[in-house]
Amino acid sequence: MQTNPLRTLWAQGKTALNGWLAIPNGFATEVMARQGWDTLTIDMQHGLIDEAAMLPMLQAIGTTPTMPIVRVPWLAPGILMKALDAGARGIICPMVNTVEDARQLVAWTHYAPQGTRSFGPIRAGLIGGADYAAQANDDIVVFAMIETAQALDNLEGILAVPGLDAIYIGPSDLSLSLGCKPVLDEVEPKAAQAIAHILARAQAHGVPAGIHNGAAAAARMRSDMGFRFVSIGSDARFLATGSQDVLTALRG
Numbered sequence: 001m002q003t004n005p006l007r008t009l010w011a012q013g014k015t016a017l018n019g020w021l022a023i024p025n026g027f028a029t030e031v032m033a034r035q036g037w038d039t040l041t042i043d044m045q046h047g048l049i050d051e052a053a054m055l056p057m058l059q060a061i062g063t064t065p066t067m068p069i070v071r072v073p074w075l076a077p078g079i080l081m082k083a084l085d086a087g088a089r090g091i092i093c094p095m096v097n098t099v100e101d102a103r104q105l106v107a108w109t110h111y112a113p114q115g116t117r118s119f120g121p122i123r124a125g126l127i128g129g130a131d132y133a134a135q136a137n138d139d140i141v142v143f144a145m146i147e148t149a150q151a152l153d154n155l156e157g158i159l160a161v162p163g164l165d166a167i168y169i170g171p172s173d174l175s176l177s178l179g180c181k182p183v184l185d186e187v188e189p190k191a192a193q194a195i196a197h198i199l200a201r202a203q204a205h206g207v208p209a210g211i212h213n214g215a216a217a218a219a220r221m222r223s224d225m226g227f228r229f230v231s232i233g234s235d236a237r238f239l240a241t242g243s244q245d246v247l248t249a250l251r252g
Helices: 005-011 026-033 051-061 077-085 099-108 124-128 132-139 149-153 155-159 171-177 189-205 216-225 235-251
Strands: 016-021 039-043 067-071 090-093 141-146 166-169 209-213 229-232
Touching: 005 016, 016 026, 016 209, 016 235, 026 039, 026 051, 026 235, 039 051, 039 090, 051 067, 051 077, 077 090, 077 099, 099 141, 099 155, 124 132, 141 149, 141 155, 149 155, 149 189, 155 189, 166 189, 171 189, 171 209, 189 209, 209 216, 216 229
Parallel strands: 016 039, 016 229, 039 067, 067 090, 090 141, 141 166, 166 209, 209 229
Antiparallel strands: none
């Protein structure tokens, strides 16, 4: 099994540039995968992607060096295991609010003795090779999303859970939970303070932190802050903004 490229980037102190997939289509995914993203995340939570669409998207990413990640809809063992068995090498799980949530996330994404993931890597084993089972626990990257006031209260315990590889901030949900406007980049001061706090505590624990961004400028600024995984826009947003740019140029 080849070394997970995301782990390699982090070992080199670099920031991973993550593309976001909301369109449930293999060809759209293939186009994105051939643009040079370090990782691509298939969004099953807020995208329009179901389990049937996930597989051809993973297969399309698999034709490139880009690493496939799946954001599951919720903290539930079934979909976590299906995504991994289908070939995801990273998992982003939303709404991890407590230490117990984080422990369950780790358990359901790792084989025994570290966890309780059921064995049946039907595609993951095919592409990962004969040593997939032996290497999977160390290869797969597991992100817990920190996006609520409750998660903030439990942050130290969540960051200390063994086997949790990284955290990922959803600025919109975090802002909402703190009584602020749900935006990605120009967050209100209270949300900005929370984001800086989460990053600082993650760094103190040696846990890479990621965050979602609307624009490249915000992603660059947050990478400079110390975030080591930045997502920018989405395939659907790029399609819309690209069309808008052309129409604005043509119509003046």
